[in-house]
Amino acid sequence: MFNLDSLVRPNIRGMKPYSSARDEFQGEAQVMLDANENSLGSAGPERFNRYPDPQQRAVKAELAQLKGVAAKQIFLGNGSDEAIDLLVRLTCVPGQDSLLILPPTYGMYEVAANLNDVRVERLQLTPDFQLSPEIVAGVLASEAKLVWLCSPNNPSGNLLHAEAIEEILRGFRGLVVVDEAYADFAPAASWTTRLAEFPNLVVLQTFSKAWGLAGLRLGMAFASPEVIGYLNKIKPPYNISEATQQHALAALHDAPRFEELRRQLLTGRDWLAERLPALPIVAEVFPSDANFLLVRFKPDATALYDFLVGRGIIVRNRTTQPGCAGTLRLTVGTPQENELLLEALREFAG
Secondary structure, X not given: XXXXXXXXXXXXXXXXXXXXXXXXXXXXXXXXXXXXXXXXXXXXXXXXXXXXXOOOHHHHHXXXXXXXXXHHHEEEEOHHHHHHHHHHHHHOOOOOOEEEEOOOOOOHHHHHHHHOOOEEEEOOOOOOOOOOHHHHHHHHHOOOOEEEEEOOOOOOOOOOOHHHHHHHHHHOOOEXXXXXOOHHHOOOOOHHHHOOOOOOEEEEEEOOOOOOXXXXXXXXXXXXXXXXXXXXHHOOOOOOOHHHHHHHHXXXXXXXXXXXXXXXXXXXXXXXXXXXXXXXXXXXEOOOOOOEEEEEEOOOHHHHHHHHHHXXXXXXXXXXXXXXXXXXXXXXXXXXXXXXXXXXXXXHHO
């Protein structure tokens, strides 16, 4: 049986969270003299002299409708990286506990572990970047407090098999974090639709990819109200700025624009995936459910990377990652950028 309180660090279970001025008084008043703000206004063209809502209620209300969850199941962070760090700090005692990653995967899971002095366990994905029965068995046997499942995976771009994720959710004793940063580009339903079934499930999403708002640094975590309550307990009081909240609301009210951006990126992905295999330097184009393609090049991916840099085209060299020898990760760009990339690859191929 999953027991959240037994998973949470004892000092956090008993700690008293900081109570900000905007936690103690919510709403509007004629005279606001409780938070030591500058009542005269702000330098610059916009007025941001008041502290933002520490619970981001307006944004969460819109997100709850869009995602089909309750507002109390939503945590908003300074990018997904804040939620990643807080989940580690919530559960893992420094110098004592461990977390589990499945490389190749997103590098911030390990960075957060190292920052918090938490041991990292590793189970490498199969050559086609999937969860085998042996890997699932290894996850279920682990005593780690957290397991990170990136799906669609970064850097490989593929969805992990849903049946394997479900088996992990049913048998793993810690928190199962499914990172869905690229889920808007995938054909599968989000794991947010299964939150009621699995009290140990945490789903991460972001405004940085399909929404095109990487500069805002706004990430989302979806989980049970109990998990979200703990994250709110340990987060900084005003972790999401008023400007970010306003821009996020504007984006959520502009859903047709989001859908058009998503559609164009999927079209660009398919365009590149159709043309890359014809190049003699391309050994393999891995299937992608994301807004990028992982491509294995021959004979020397690093030489190709340097060549592209010289042409002013920057991609991600992933050749040192486990299972990714000889690969570059190519983000889908504008139609013009995709054309320039393909032209440069043809030039390198000679």
